[in-house]
Amino acid sequence: MNLSKHYGKLLAAPLSLLLFGLIACQGKVSENQYSVIPQPNELHPVSGNFRFDNSTVFHVSSALDKTCSSMIDSLIRQIEITSGYRMKAEIVEDNEAMPQNGITFSLNKNIAPEGYELTIDPNDVSVQASDRSGIFYAIQTLKQLMPTAIYGKQAVADAQWTLPCVEIKDAPRFGYRGVMIDVARHFFPKEEMKRVIDLMALHKLNNLHWHLSDDQGWRIEIKKYPKLTEIGSIRNKTMIRKEWDNYDTTPYGGFFTQEEIKEIVKYADERCINVIPEIDLPGHMMAALAAYPNLGCTGGPYEVSGQWGVRDDVLCPGKEETFTFIEGVLTEVMELFPSKLIHIGGDECPKVRWEKCPHCQARIKKEGLKANQKHSAEFFLQSYVTARVEKFLNDHGRQIIGWDEILEGELAPNATVMSWRGMDGGIEAARLHHPVIMTPNTYVYLDYYPTLNTQDEPLAIGGYNPIEKVYSLDPVPSALNEDERAYIIGAQGNLWAEYILSSDHLEYMLLPRLAALSEVQWTQTGNKNWDRFLGSLDHIISVYNEMGVNYGKHIYEISATYDVPSTDGTVMVTLSTQGDAPIYYTLDGNEPSEQSQLYKEPIQIKENSTLQAMVKRENMKTRIFKKEFRFNKATGKLPTLNSAPTEKYTFAGASILTDGLRGDFNYSTGYWMGFMNEPMDITIDLGTPTTVSSVKIGTMIQVGEWIFPPTKITVWTAGKDNNFLKQGETEIPLATADIKDGLIEYSCLFKETEANKIRILIDTTSAIPDWHGARNEKAHMFIDEVIVE
Template sequence: MKRFIITILLLAFAGLSFGAENLPAIIPLPRKVVCKGKIAFTLTESTRILLPRNDKVLRRTAEIFVQTIAREQNLMLKIREKDSGEIRLTVDPQLAEEAYRLDITASGIDIRGGSSAGVFYGLQSFRQLLAQYGTVLPALQIEDAPSFGYRGAMLDCGRHFFTVDEIKTFIDLLALHKINRFHWHLTEDQGWRIEIRRYPELTKIGSQRSETVLGNNSPAYDGTPYGGYYTQDQLRDVVTYAAERFIVIIPEIEMPGHASAALAAYPNLGCIGEGYKVRTHWGVFPEVFCAGKESTFEFLQNVLEEVIKLFPSEYIHVGGDECPTKSWKVCPACQKRIQNESLKDEHELQSYFMLRIEKWLNKHGRHLIGWDEILEGGISQSATIMSWRGTAGGIAAARAGNKVIMTPNTHCYLDYYQTEHPQGCEPWGIGGYVPVEKVYSFDPYDQLAETECPYILGMQGNIWTEYIASMAHVEHMTLPRLAALAEVSWSYKGRDIEDFRRRMENLRKIYELCGYRYAPYFFDHAEVKK
């Protein structure tokens, strides 16, 4: 992979101080920036955005940008499809799909993308330039494209539920950072959050828990019923909202473990067949789907049939993590399955389970993603691995020829604390210590040979919500670490932590303009080099 090139030509600006502190401050770092040394263009209320005729996708992209700039810059731009315009948006098939080129000259601003997504990313960079320079813009040229095709973030809505409007706020955060995948964790031991019309008890019973443990798994509970789920109409609305911002939603339906809520609704799907409850505290529980019953697979396939109609994503995440095998060891149906399928043990039974679900997904035009536990007992060559227990699982999978998304808890778990001594200064986290600098230092290709690197699709940040019950808390844990993750996955070899600090001061302006409740620690302790 070629190293990113940052070209800055510093000439005298007419009436504009342009020292090192005033260089374009865009995150993620663009591949190439050329400053041409003069004030070029001033935006006014009469500035028009010119679109190709009858391009509905670009029109919606322009509308979103107009709404954003009206809020952030108090400037209402106009959209045109004929005559002329000062901000010209076009799709250029000669560019890579997510690449863009942004040119600011005396005649206006040209933003070209290899697709509508590329144009959208160009507008996000332009948005940051407006935050930095205001409406008086320097002459410059940006050529940019991402390093990784998969740039993701996961939000767990099983432990705590977030409203549709809150989910849209989270999607807006991702869009600002050029993140293109939203991994939506929808089922858990503590709550089933997706309407499945064929199985109404999943939401009637499985989405509700009687109370919630207080604090860090203390002996005390709040005594307050808790619940919530998304209707299919709401899910379609969110999918459309994300797609307009070029974000693909990957739903996660947990199996065979983390199934307490589903089993509370349909106890016949468990090995024992009775006594299941939606869990009220956190952890790993022995209640799992029975791998020996055909009714289990019939149920899960019926669930997935509705899921794939709601989510057009190529990938469906099926969990596969933290699945205790205690109940399988004593279940006659599971032991019979092991014997009939000539399996070695319960690890191979889980592989049988995953492979069977994967074959069903493949038959229906989708592909499976699972957490790295699905490597245990063997997996198919076509499964994609999400490596969370460090990078070892991802490295092993890439070396075996499987596609990999790197999301190690060592660098990418955004529910971990951001300071070494969080007591008294940080809200609840699950533990651990992952500051912005740690996220920024991550190398998704570490320990891989050049021939193995193409199997790494990209990386993802995860926000588990055992101790995160509000969107304010989500934003605090997400920002500004999401910016560091975005730069690793977009810019990769072009990274420089000190320059990142400088540029983050500009992105911070947008956080404040949008009212995002970011964590202050990185800014409070940073010495921005001028």
């Protein structure tokens, strides 16, 4: 079907209607007829509906290019397949009169780039845009206003094939709206990449950042360097879960041929999506070094890394052959990707090999690179690499983009900066008048857990970025002035794949957080509204159902907050869920049902209990909420903090330490309190004279995250007179290199005594030991519970 050949003729034969049972939300227009995500920036409802039937005609302006005709072809074909109607399409001149019951697509150069104007009345639909992207995004809005069956593959008998009348004027807030998919750590085949592109198109994203190389695998065919895929695409072992010295020795690999890449790039372009390749350099190059060991400082041998994290071995910029290699790779990359931007990584590049490499030191001397108060000469050596690669790409009409580490040393003249370590790097780059894409890990790292209920989640890298956190991001910091803000060109979500083993898991981590991200990127700040977004989320979820993609239901599950309001030994639990769906709960260990206690007000927990709760929803089953409370003599008694926790890891405050809940191996869930600059110093009022003889604390060890055990526990008690006497002290040896990550309890035992109050001081590791890469830095300490017996 091609409008350029078949305009004025019937586009397809009638299709018979297929009758089959559907849940209501799949076939019917939802009550909220204007549930569009991302929210259009100007939407005015009008009474009435436009109805599709066999006489509906699509009028396509001759001023639109052929790619627009292909987009409209695709829409017509999808309506025919799912409605059973047959449609006409005609190419028309701009000055022709349009008959009624028509859908007109026309050109209007006065509309902003990527914007569109959509007017629906009972007789006509008008779509105007200034470019193909605007036409495409108008089509995405039209589809979201139709029955969700439009996203299916078969005709639906009971769908109401209408469009609600409306006037929309819309254009994106940012020109760059991206998502990054990492295929280096785990490989996702061509068909899954196309599904990701379809999801991006649905949400009006326009840049796919494709992370194609890393220490753990090289995923792009380079014909000049065949060993990159023959050797570099396969790792012989992969670490199991987060057991850093335990491996699955099954070889793991995969790569995209150049023909597959061309196919994916074309598929994306048809959906107005630019594909930005990333070849991460000069660090994260173990896969390339395994294939071509002469490119390293030591000459190897090297192997494709089976561990996550950062490796010390990187490309050697002291050797001229390194730049021959880089330019050879990037030449083929440019032949495959028309993108103006080429991502060169630049992140997490250790300098330890360069410090001892005679080739690198010779390069430093030759180029006159000097240390300053902030950076050693080796940092300026990386800046030399970046600038040289930038010149090569600039000479070929391309621009570089890199992670915010490229700010260290000296920023290349024309570089775009992707700010991932928070927003400070982006602020610095904007003040230097460089284009910035905000992608702060604390908001839009989609490999972080989407829920606090991590024990029931597939393994993730850590962190906590729920959908509401993603939605709350404003990519333009208030710290910038008006001129500087213009350099923030967009935002991006990143999905790193260390622990993403399957396509289903990939989609689960993207959705529905991609919907929240799309409003961050598209919708003007004044039009963003969390409650309105939640009201539209049901509709986009029904679209996911029709598309057959996997998604998280966390927003529809039960969430809880915990409070220790006083010293009376009570933990208060407040349950909530999206909408007004009823919640039923039990405390006796039995699984809840609709016959269980209906939740109406906060639940008081005063003894060992297992709280389980369920939410009743039509057409959606969610997981049972479950929390186990274990009481001791301090539980339910609000401590007084005598020292300040790390601000980022304070969460709900002192009640975390005595709420009867234990944390898992994720310090960002809110069950842990973090300390770094000061010890943990708390006082607990036990309420009445209480016999005590021990204090136990729950701690976490993750040496790769600079989380170390405490070094000392000291305990004092006081009677009614508030005169504190020291009762015990436990010295904890400084961690050695063979310490294992895990959840560890440490105790301080003392002679049984009666106390009204107890003071507990927990000393942190003040300086990370010499055996660690971050030697002499301050260590984190995390405590989830203080247990007094």
